Amino acid sequence: MLCGGIDIGGTKIEARLFDATGADLHKTRRVPTPRDAFAPMAEALADQVRWLEATGGGRFPIGLSVAGIIDPTTGESFAANIPATGRSIPDGVEALTGRRLPIVNDCMAFAYSEAHGGAGDGARSVMGLILGTGVGGGLCIDGHLPHRHAGLAVEIGHLGAPARALERHGLPLRACGCGRLGCMEVYISGTGLANLSEWTLGRRLSGEQLSDSTDPEAAATLDIWADIAGECLDTIQIMLDPDCIVIGGGVSNLPGIAAMLTDSLARHRLGKARLPRITTPRHGDSSGARGAALIARDAWPET
Ligand SMILES: [Zn+2]
Missing domain, CATH: 3.30.420.40 (ATPase, nucleotide binding domain)
Structure with missing residues (x-):
């Protein structure tokens, strides 16, 4: 068939x-x-x-x-x-x-796809985190999509970025497309990465341009991005505790992203919580x- x-x-x-x-x-x-x-x-x-x-x-x-x-x-x-x-x-x-x-x-389709013959194969709970123009998420547990009361996917991009992370890096609260201030996606989506470079370097650079650059300020910008993205992963772990997190969207093409985000989550996690496998998509x-x-x-x- x-x-x-x-x-x-x-x-x-x-x-x-x-x-x-x-x-x-x-x-x-x-x-x-x-x-x-x-x-x-x-x-x-x-x-x-x-x-x-x-x-x-x-x-x-x-x-x-x-x-x-x-x-x-x-x-x-x-x-x-x-x-x-x-x-x-x-x-x-x-x-x-x-x-x-x-x-x-x-985003739920992405999680389902990666949980069935994808990068999340073999894991009981698979979170798909798409970092593209915005941030979206989906979840697949034991091969099924969990029922969602209001039909939301895992809309983690519209949680507020932690105040501690913004203060650590001296970042402003910036308006999100959803009409609120300081959402996670303003800082960690592909667009968010360009926003960060504007604040730190004074010009908008894509993730690809930042990772290709030899400017130490560009590397520092990627570090700030990974630090805030690690806070997002910590929230995912605390709320959903998946076995595997598959990073999708344009940002997932950055070289070494899975290791970068694993290291960041290891720094931010609650206590010594067992880390989920963080990986890039197969499909x-x-x-x-x-x-x-x-x-x-x-x-x-x-x-
Ligand atoms: Zn928002």
Whole structure:
């Protein structure tokens, strides 16, 4: 049996085909996300479903992943960059295709993907921490996604950064996109790394530019970033205590990041708590689609 995943992002909707074990069959189709209204977006999703069925030759499990929150009670989505807020995406797709597809938050899909044949293979609880434009998280326990009361993923990026960390480095409280001050993602996302370089070096540098630089100030900026990210990992350990933390997103490409973050967590952890395994992902950019495909496979037949 095949399985397919459709990853709904703010700029593109990507369909990917996998075999029953989750191996990528390298059949992928990307279309721009219609940004103005729900109806054309639902039509674009239905078209991706038809493309997957035509490419795979029949009816097989297909799942959806979305960069947003899905209320488990109402099925409604809340998404900043997708015209689906207050609407049910599965309802829209079902009206056009007659199929009721499972839907999952993209960070939860990432955690599910890495827990099943990914970097978290063999671990009972796997936390996926995505450090990209923002910070998102997902959790998979004993192979399953835990029920979330309000449909939140692990929204750790919007916890306040610890005052002790900001004071240690003389950093200001800066506004977050969520409307509050001093959220973790303002400091530890890819954007946050550029924010830090602006404060320390007076110019915005990406993580890649910082790690390539021979300027000792650039290395010091990365140290500050790793220090605050270690505080975030400490919070994850205290709250969720996962066996394995898989770091995803653009920042996960920094050389030596797993060791850097393990060292930082070792300094910040509570007492001598046993450290989780911190690692980089196996499935990278396909994680949203792959996680959704495997969730659909494991929930087959569709209801
Ligand atoms: Zn925030």
